[in-house]
Amino acid sequence: MNDTPLDRKRFVERYARFFGRERVAAIERLGYLMVEASGEGPYITDTEGRRFLDLWGVGGVHGLGHRHPVLVAAMTEALRTEDFGSLFHFSEAKARLAETLARTTPGRLEVTWPAVTGSEAIDQACKLARGATGRSQILHGDHGYHGVTGFALSMMGSPSMRAWAEPLIPDFQAVPYGDASALASAISERTAAVVLEPVRTDYDGRAPDPGYFAEVRRLCDAHGAKLVVDEVVTGMGRLGHLWGIDHWGVEPDLLVTAKGFSGGLYPMAAVVMRPEVLAFWGDDPYRIISSYAWSNVGAVVSRTAVEETERILPHACAMGDRLGRVVEELAGRHPALVRGVRRTGLLWALDFRDEMAGAFFVLGLFQRGVIVVASAQNLAVPKLYPPLILEDEQIAEFAEKAEDTLRALAG
Numbered sequence: 001m002n003d004t005p006l007d008r009k010r011f012v013e014r015y016a017r018f019f020g021r022e023r024v025a026a027i028e029r030l031g032y033l034m035v036e037a038s039g040e041g042p043y044i045t046d047t048e049g050r051r052f053l054d055l056w057g058v059g060g061v062h063g064l065g066h067r068h069p070v071l072v073a074a075m076t077e078a079l080r081t082e083d084f085g086s087l088f089h090f091s092e093a094k095a096r097l098a099e100t101l102a103r104t105t106p107g108r109l110e111v112t113w114p115a116v117t118g119s120e121a122i123d124q125a126c127k128l129a130r131g132a133t134g135r136s137q138i139l140h141g142d143h144g145y146h147g148v149t150g151f152a153l154s155m156m157g158s159p160s161m162r163a164w165a166e167p168l169i170p171d172f173q174a175v176p177y178g179d180a181s182a183l184a185s186a187i188s189e190r191t192a193a194v195v196l197e198p199v200r201t202d203y204d205g206r207a208p209d210p211g212y213f214a215e216v217r218r219l220c221d222a223h224g225a226k227l228v229v230d231e232v233v234t235g236m237g238r239l240g241h242l243w244g245i246d247h248w249g250v251e252p253d254l255l256v257t258a259k260g261f262s263g264g265l266y267p268m269a270a271v272v273m274r275p276e277v278l279a280f281w282g283d284d285p286y287r288i289i290s291s292y293a294w295s296n297v298g299a300v301v302s303r304t305a306v307e308e309t310e311r312i313l314p315h316a317c318a319m320g321d322r323l324g325r326v327v328e329e330l331a332g333r334h335p336a337l338v339r340g341v342r343r344t345g346l347l348w349a350l351d352f353r354d355e356m357a358g359a360f361f362v363l364g365l366f367q368r369g370v371i372v373v374a375s376a377q378n379l380a381v382p383k384l385y386p387p388l389i390l391e392d393e394q395i396a397e398f399a400e401k402a403e404d405t406l407r408a409l410a411g
């Protein structure tokens, strides 16, 4: 160990080359370089003692804040006896997590397929839909983000994130998000799955009209296609319900969770599906294997995270309403910069009049010690994913620093 703290200067001198010098330099030029030291509740502290209010939490990975004491205690306790276990066998930790998912997800979703990352789980969901239907076409919302592995990347809305890796997997087709008649024209007896986020998070933070998901469900049923909802961001309480799709009262065939499902401590993801989806496997039980899919330690953390999210949701919704008022007031005071605010539950998207203003809002807040995030596909729409443990103190801190940032931008 070295006694001098690893400040940004030393990090760049000594370690930047291990992460790609040019890449680190680009992050430095943006003013976004930070060397994390610790996390506690809604805050991150860096190695130079700067404290950041984390209203992004890696898109909800830290949805319960950093190092939530109940989760840390559960993981510490699990480590006394548990390890990864084996992908070929079961355990009580895994069984109880799968049961918790079946209890909390909508309707007939009951069977879980374990995974490590959101991207991997999305890939599995697409493959399972293809296997279950014997069809290949996957329809997905345009300007989506579902991850960076093969199937997930084939649905990537951002050209710069996908073009360099092409050609990708065939028979994926984007349909305009939120437009049921466009979907009705595209869907057919060739369609294996329709993959959608409950809110389109990486582009405009848009939630579809109230009747949209019911109509998507109807179209999938009429054509024998599977409805896959990507709850990687919108699950685990983000939309004010445990699962985002509960907002519309629709039951998908497959639901994918990750990010907040990890409790911010252990990489965990899952596909939860109707039992009939897996029926095509017959008596061949190992058609997907993934060595790290569901560690026993992680299963304890994730079950605790789901239960803690259920417990704290009423508090989170109440604080969300208060934050909502603050965000609306801010936007109302700066109409020359901000066109409007989109909110679904605990997810906010600020609609700036131009991309530069949106990007500078994110960077300006960062310099003032608040982390929010820009949509990769649309810099004009920064987003807020506050932790569910939010309190008035953090709302006041955000209000003050956001006002300061907006004034500086207006100037």
Ligand SMILES: Cc1ncc(COP(=O)(O)O)c(C=O)c1O
Residues within 6 Å of the ligand: 059, 117, 118, 119, 120, 122, 145, 146, 147, 148, 197, 201, 230, 232, 233, 258, 259
């Ligand atoms: C909506 C959505 N789906 C899937 C993913 C992929 O998850 P992961 O980064 O864990 O692979 C992400 C990641 O940001 C996401 O936002």
